[in-house]
Amino acid sequence: MFNVMNFTKKTLAVTSVALGLLAAGCATAPDPSDEAAVQAFNEANDPLEPMNRYFFEVNHGLDELLVKPFAGYYNIALPAPAKDGIRNFLRNLHAPVILANDLFQGEGGRAGTTAARFAINTTLGVGGILDAASWFGLNYHDEDFGQTLAVWGSGEGIYLHLPLMGPSNPRDAGGKLVDYVLDPLTWVGYVYNVSWINTTRFMVEGIDTRARNLETIAELQKGSVDFYATIRSLYRQHRNDAIANGEDPEAALSKLTNDEMIPEDGAELPAVFLPVAPSAQTQQPASDDQLSEAY
């Protein structure tokens, strides 16, 4: 119970800080006559940007101070097979949540894979340390309730950069809570009063993930001219890819964002809507049928 109280107190404190920032933290909408700025503003869908950027900086500071050094030691101290063992073990602990979400999404085949992986890795894989299932072609996949909500038709909502958790949105943050409740280990922690298990898991996962990405993130940051905006964009694309289970997003969708958004010079309408627009063909490949109609 103490933990719950403590957690509630912390939550209250964080919430009050957040609300204070919120008051000062709303982004100002651009001049409505400025088409490009309005589009950039709407697309970013980040009305709390000043507050988000604040937490981004806080997280970045914590990362520099704590997470990154630990991740560095972790990399030096542990050989690759040991790190893989840790990750396999952590992934195996997630299997019940992944399985539940596979089922929620009606993905019978993937649910079967997750269940078989859990059975094989827990036994043959010595409690999950070895990814034995992958030897049989049963490869790991991730799934969470944020993705389930998306599959059920929920939009992502505004962008959020949360303390400790990093990039998110209301859908994914809500999904995390549901996953937490769905997770048998959460209940083991409460019932047997061993919630340190979950805290430890959270921390080790953070360190392991960070350690695997030390160079990637450093490179990304060095090359970026607005790291916050880069992360915001990458987070959304990464989630969309995860929701589509890594399957090829149909060309139609990417074309909408790529080309229709940028009208040909001098054309107010996207080129595809013009009756005959030879110059548009390179931009917007038309099917044979469409072409013969046009001519």
Place this chain on the structure above:
Amino acid sequence: MLTRRTFVTAAAIAPAGSAINPVARADQASQGAFIGSLSQQAITELTSATTDKERAAKLLPILQKYFDMPKLAKHTLGLYWKRATPEEQTAYVAVFTEYMSAVYGKRFAEYSGQSLAVQKVRETGETSTVFTIVKGAQGEPRVDWDVNTAGGNNTITDVRVEGLSLAETHRQEFASVISSNGGKVQALIDILKKKVASI
């Protein structure tokens, strides 16, 4: 956390389309081979370079040969492209190409023998997408290449690593930079110049 396997792997491209599907049609094979020859040339020339400056200098002509840099540059400006003056547009295409060479050239320093394997090629009108995976990299990440085949010339217009699009990421990043600098494209050009100089 995101960015588990991101653009580092995009740069970790390697020798010729080793696993082109034998049943693929001839033109599809040619686009697969096109990506293969890009990675071959990039690996050969960039792994022999020793400094980041040298890598950037070697990547620049490769980008200009294989990528449609003006189109990619235009895409990354979004609606701001129309607002830029012709001089700004020219300056932007040039600095964007240098920026790409500097940022992505650097990453070849980490190259350690990975190779690209072409999985399939999808054709939609004059755009093809070549789906590849990076063999020898952790998790064998997916890398998809959009190739514009108009006029018999192959040019790359976007690269997606595990669904993360190079063109889209830079477009959203740059839009943020421009809008926080009073909507001025010149501000982005100056910032990119500084970035290139610092790498």
